Amino acid sequence: MEGFPYDPRDALRLLRGLPGDVRLHEPLCRHTTFRIGGPAWCFFVPRERSAFVEAISRARAEGIPWFVLGGGSNVLFPDEGFPGLVIATKGLRSLEPDGPRIFAEAGVPLPVLVSRGFPALAGIPGTVGGAVVMNAGTREGSISRHVLAVEVLGHDGLLHRIPAAECGFSYRSSRLKRLHLPVVGVELAASVDEGPSATELLRRRRDSQPVGLPSAGCVFRNPPDAPPRVG
Numbered sequence: 089m090e091g092f093p094y095d096p097r098d099a100l101r102l103l104r105g106l107p108g109d110v111r112l113h114e115p116l117c118r119h120t121t122f123r124i125g126g127p128a129w130c131f132f133v134p135r136e137r138s139a140f141v142e143a144i145s146r147a148r149a150e151g152i153p154w155f156v157l158g159g160g161s162n163v164l165f166p167d168e169g170f171p172g173l174v175i176a177t178k179g180l181r182s183l184e185p186d187g188p189r190i191f192a193e194a195g196v197p198l199p200v201l202v203s204r205g206f207p208a209l210a211g212i213p214g215t216v217g218g219a220v221v222m223n224a225g226t227r228e229g230s231i232s233r234h235v236l237a238v239e240v241l242g243h244d245g246l247l248h249r250i251p252a253a254e255c256g257f258s259y260r261s262s263r264l265k266r267l268h269l270p271v272v273g274v275e276l277a278a279s280v281d282e283g284p285s286a287t288e289l290l291r292r293r294r295d296s297q298p299v300g301l302p303s304a305g306c307v308f309r310n311p312p313d314a315p316p317r318v319g
């Protein structure tokens with residue numbers, strides 16, 4: 089591909105032996121809710137957590153630019169595309185209830201989590217990993233209030249379990265985002281939200297927003313003294 093710094097064969101070599109789907113020059117517009125974005129030099133959908141971690145580790149070691157993509161509901165890629173490896177988490181969908189806690193892999197769709205007792209997050213597209221990094225939420229609450237710990241791939245190449253108190257959650261952001269840490273999975277408290285039901289929140293959203301049209305949700309930051317009406 090013209091303008092891309094690496095030979096496509098290097099992508100196949102980089103990902104050799106890793107279970108997952110590899111696509112060269114995949115148009116990113118197919119993977120974003122804005123439906124915008126040119127091709128990625130290489131697009132990888134790992135099927136296992138270990139392949140996700142290994143792909144990032146290899147890209148880091150070779151100095152190849154990489155980007156972790158969740159549901160693509162809060163990203164805007166340029167028409168030129170991404171000159172490196174895009175690793176999509178959508179193949180990592182295991183959700184393991186374990187007594188008072190749930191472990192969700194990064195690619196679990198947020199609506200699946202909502203159906204397990206987190207109605208306050210109803211209507212937010214994307215994945216659990218993206219939601220934690222962005223501290224996604226609605227007027228009824230943000231995901232951070234359910235998070236016990238986040239498993240990340242550290243800059244040292246090792247997996248770390250970061251307790252929620254050290255994740256630096258703030259309004260639609262986190263320390264994980266600022267430090268560019270890949271989220272592998274999230275440990276959540278298996279409690280049921282009080283407040284409006286998911287059905288009610290979805291109805292409010294349908295009544296007030298053009299659901300289904302290309303977008304990334306809110307574009308402007310809400311002023312601190314005027315919380316959002318819905319999302």
Ligand SMILES: Cc1cc2nc3c(=O)[nH]c(=O)nc-3n(C[C@H](O)[C@H](O)[C@H](O)COP(=O)(O)OP(=O)(O)OC[C@H]3O[C@@H](n4cnc5c(N)ncnc54)[C@H](O)[C@@H]3O)c2cc1C
Binds near residue numbers: 163218303
């Ligand atoms: C119609 C619509 C409505 C929306 N409503 C809301 C709302 O009510 N409230 C709200 O908070 N947001 C809302 N959003 C925005 C968006 O859905 C959230 O920010 C969502 O949490 C993004 O998750 P994602 O998986 O799609 O992340 P992506 O868009 O794929 O990625 C967003 C960022 O997170 C990073 N990222 C994703 N996964 C990982 C991972 N596993 N590890 C490390 N980094 C990762 C990406 O690199 C990128 O920087 C809306 C968007 C749309 C399109």
